[in-house]
Amino acid sequence: MSVSGVQGEERLDYTRAESREIRRRSVRLLGSLLRPQRSRLWLTALAVVLSSAAQAAGPAIIAYGIDSGIPALVEQDWFPAGLAVLAYLATGVVGAFLIAVYIRLSARVSQAVLIDLRTRVFLHTQRLSLEFHESYTSGRIISRQTSDLDAIRELLDEGLVVLVRSFTYMAFTALALVLLDPTSGLVLLGALIPMTLVTRWFQVRSQALFRRSRVASASLIVKFVETMTGIRAVQAFRTERRNADEFGDLVEDYRDVNAKVLGLFTVFNPALAFIGAVSVAATIVLGGFRVVEGSLAIGALLAAVLYVKRFFDPMEDVAVFYNGYQSASSALEKISGVLEEEPSVPDPAHPVDLWNANGHVRFENVEFAYTRDRVILPRFDLDLPAGQTIALVGSTGAGKTTLAKLIARFYDPSDGVIELDGIDLRSLHPKDLRRAIVMVTQEAYLFSGSVADNIALGKPDATFGEIVSAARAVGAHEFIEGLPNGYDTDVNKRGGRVSAGQRQLISFARAFLANPAVLILDEATSSLDIPSERLVQEGLQSLLADRTAIIIAHRLSTVAIADRVLVMEHGRIVEDGSPADLIGGEGRFAALHAAWRDSLV
Known part of the structure; x- marks a missing residue:
């Protein structure tokens, strides 16, 4: 049904x-x-x-x-x-x-x-x-x-x-x-x-x-x-x-x-x-x-x-x-x-194992539509080499989050194939898929329990030292130490004891500890103020190192750390290049960047 x-x-x-x-x-x-x-x-x-x-x-x-x-x-x-x-x-x-x-x-x-x-x-x-x-x-x-x-x-x-x-x-x-x-x-x-x-x-x-x-x-x-x-x-x-x-x-x-x-x-x-x-x-x-x-x-x-x-x-x-x-x-x-009700994204009947993913993502002839007359992503091809940091830029509703959800296999494409290291995501073993691809969203949901428990969500057997190292790597250690019970502080329902920015930092630490081959950040810095964002930028360098990363952001300051920028409009990729090349051009990204730069003056 x-x-x-x-x-x-x-x-x-x-x-x-x-x-x-x-x-x-x-x-x-x-x-x-x-x-x-x-x-x-x-x-x-x-x-x-x-x-x-x-x-x-x-x-x-x-x-x-x-x-x-x-x-x-x-x-x-x-x-x-x-x-x-x-x-x-x-x-x-x-x-x-x-x-x-x-x-x-x-x-x-x-x-x-x-x-x-x-x-x-x-x-x-x-x-x-x-x-x-x-x-x-x-x-x-x-x-x-x-x-x-x-x-x-x-x-x-x-x-x-x-x-x-x-x-x-x-x-x-x-x-x-x-x-x-x-x-x-x-x-x-x-x-x-x-x-x-x-x-x-x-x-x-x-x-x-x-x-x-x-x-x-x-x-x-x-x-x-x-x-x-x-x-x-x-x-x-x-x-x-x-x-x-x-x-x-x-x-x-x-x-x-x-x-x-x-x-x-x-x-x-x-x-x-x-x-x-x-x-x-x-x-x-x-x-x-x-x-x-x-x-x-x-x-x-x-x-x-x-x-x-x-x-x-x-x-x-x-x-x-x-x-x-x-x-x-x-x-x-x-x-x-x-x-x-049956899952619209079913587990594979004969799963393929992928113990150590490199992070090479490829879209081949992919199309996505909720219904036949409601096509969100028209047919396209895309290759994301392992270890590359890609920024997805575009107006609201351009299809950025939908593209990211396809990579995380929250949805399956209506047609075409999405591969991770040459294996169709629909054939990949669920535990290997979840270990290889992690998505950090704007919501940064925290569960009732301690800060340490929330950081260890993606790796329940992590030692306390590993949890602290992950928090240090993304710049979260200092504020966690300042909490009433440090890492043992109960964040309360939905993380109500910490601020929105602090919740986001904890979610970064969670992603760092999970150590995925592919990391997706969907507006993940939107809850941070400018000083916090600058602090996180340093943590992001550690978070994104040696892994494929897809960053969805309206703040173009976050895009600066990307190797490659994809500009999307109406579900289509209209520009593809390095930040420097696109800024120096006369396309959509150059206009967005100029408007952002003027807003800082």
């Missing part, structure tokens, strides 16, 4: 064929989750069936006690009454024990399935290509891991057991009633007709509402996460009131759909209660006449009334289950959609 297919999970207007395919996909996922738990599931089912049978035996035992035990007591025979009491207590003890057994077993099944599913979602979304993550918002991913998994947890923790217990109990109750008094069984059979109609009415109307409820819930989470993630922009542009209005609309929509769901229950539950009451009344009336006639014992009538009443008791639990089932079903559809 494509990214657009996953985005389609938020739709409400599925065709019948799409709905069938989504259901099949969800069933496949659920089957794969439950398959390892088969033995526990069978034991749980056995415990549920036996406990339901024990509970269903209660009214029949009461009937025996009344019809046989009481007359025997008149004759001073205590055995039938004592047997009835002991049997009733025994079924109660056995039923209670089996309830404890299946609750424990179902909890273990539930937790095992949830751990498996949560792990699958995390590992799979990590494996998916950059295209997916650029299209699928973080809020929606968080919704899959939180509210959707919670809905499935609630169903597994209680819902499935409640459903199985309810239906087995109803089945044993109906069977016992028919064996005890077939006429009362006919009353129950007649009640099944309106009960089935009411249940079907509820099912049809609730299905669409529950799907809307999951979409509304996900929209709330997305809005909240995006607002909190971008809180600086929110406060800087004073969008709090607009966000409050938009969030209020989402809350209102969520409230409205849940109110409609509750409206269904206000009809469904009373209707079931009414059908049950009528059935009990009919059983009493018909049974009463037969008691008077002498064709039915009073104990049997009491048991028949209890069976009819108990038959309808689980229906409310079934309605609650259906509520949870619809929510969990909708959640499972969305999660299965994510898990069905």
